[in-house]
Amino acid sequence: MPQTKKAEAGPIAPGEASSAAAGDAGLAAPGDLVFPADQPAASLKSKDLLGIEYLDADEIRLILDTAHHFKEISKRPIKKVPTLRGKSVINLFFEPSTRTRTSFEIAAKRLSADTQSISASTSAMVKGETLIDTARNIEAMYPDILVIRHAFPGAAHILARTCSAGVINAGDGAHEHPTQALLDALTIRDHKGSIEGLRVLICGDIAHSRVARSNIHCLRKLGATVVVAAPPTFMPCDVESLGVEAFDRLEPALEGADVVMTLRIQLERGGKLSFPSTREYFNLFGLSRDKLALAKDDAIVMHPGPMNRGVEIASDVADGPRSVILDQVSNGIAVRMAVLYLLAGSEAAKKNVETAA
Ligand code: MLT
Numbered sequence: 001m002p003q004t005k006k007a008e009a010g011p012i013a014p015g016e017a018s019s020a021a022a023g024d025a026g027l028a029a030p031g032d033l034v035f036p037a038d039q040p041a042a043s044l045k046s047k048d049l050l051g052i053e054y055l056d057a058d059e060i061r062l063i064l065d066t067a068h069h070f071k072e073i074s075k076r077p078i079k080k081v082p083t084l085r086g087k088s089v090i091n092l093f094f095e096p097s098t099r100t101r102t103s104f105e106i107a108a109k110r111l112s113a114d115t116q117s118i119s120a121s122t123s124a125m126v127k128g129e130t131l132i133d134t135a136r137n138i139e140a141m142y143p144d145i146l147v148i149r150h151a152f153p154g155a156a157h158i159l160a161r162t163c164s165a166g167v168i169n170a171g172d173g174a175h176e177h178p179t180q181a182l183l184d185a186l187t188i189r190d191h192k193g194s195i196e197g198l199r200v201l202i203c204g205d206i207a208h209s210r211v212a213r214s215n216i217h218c219l220r221k222l223g224a225t226v227v228v229a230a231p232p233t234f235m236p237c238d239v240e241s242l243g244v245e246a247f248d249r250l251e252p253a254l255e256g257a258d259v260v261m262t263l264r265i266q267l268e269r270g271g272k273l274s275f276p277s278t279r280e281y282f283n284l285f286g287l288s289r290d291k292l293a294l295a296k297d298d299a300i301v302m303h304p305g306p307m308n309r310g311v312e313i314a315s316d317v318a319d320g321p322r323s324v325i326l327d328q329v330s331n332g333i334a335v336r337m338a339v340l341y342l343l344a345g346s347e348a349a350k351k352n353v354e355t356a357a
Pocket of ligand 1: 171177180210211263264304305306
């Protein structure tokens with residue numbers, strides 16, 4: 001039952017009605033809930049999302065369940081709710097990005113947060129300022145959430161230690177890309193019902209991929225079996241310590257796979273030197289229709305993007321009926337809305353801040 005409580009200045013918590021606030025702001029249809037009333041109050045344990053490695057399975061499920069509820073907002077004619085009204089989100093992107101950056105911006109805007117994006121070329125870091133000084137200066141403007149992408153593993157951790165704002169890691173070098181793994185998990189759950197017991201193959205440049213690392217942590221925590229396939233030059237030497245089974249050929253790895261996730265070769269992180277030619281790479285590790293036939297009949301195909309057609313994936317597979325690649329992109333908005341909400345907007349997040357003060 002929608003409630004009619006008048007919205008306060010702060011964010012709207014699960015179970016609180018959006019209609020009054022939305023009506024005031026002219027944002028959503030009267031009677032709409034920002035969030036279902038039966039959603040349990042819960043929060044993430046940290047003020048930051050730095051990696052999947054640091055989340056437990058319940059926190060991952062909380063994010064996925066929250067994202068599931070937020071999906072519907074993007075399908076409304078007016079795609080905006082007042083949940084994070086008055087909150088500010090600053091995107092600091094020190095590496096190129098189309099999807100992730102746009103997705104964070106859209107997610108924040110759909111929750112009515114104020115957003116500002118800063119890229120490497122427009123930041124004072126090109127004038128020699130350190131990341132910590134940049135962060136301290138931005139912190140002095142009282143943002144609520146900082147989203148950071150950086151080429152150095154650990155950059156988000158430095159920011160999180162330096163700033164009292166919540167920090168979201170949008171990709172730090174070859175380390176982690178937690179929101180990508182979460183949107184992948186949501187997409188798998190949408191298509192397969194559950195993640196537990198699935199066999200998920202991740203193939204390609206495992207060694208240089210933060211997406212692989214975050215997905216391995218996420219999918220294993222949710223009960224999937226994860227197998228990885230790559231040429232030896234793209235396989236971390238201690239990969240088994242992550243709890244995966246490793247293959248140096250694609251064909252045997254595909255057998256019995258419920259999900260096939262292909263990865264881009266991370267040329268910017270040293271991938272270029274590791275194989276003789278893209279044609280050879282495609283012949284051996286590219287996901288073609290013939291190779292995909294070795295997976296389960298209902299296996300789905302995923303790719304985090306950007307895709308190199310004819311290198312890691314054939315065009316007819318990328319665009320084929322088993323591809324859920326664009327669903328991943330759509331789910332990225334809902335997952336980022338959920339993470340922003342849980343870090344900046346939930347009642348529990350507010351209580352954490354009050355307790356810390
Ligand atoms: C990333 O930022 O890691 C992307 O989502 C995947 C890629 O760049 O290949």
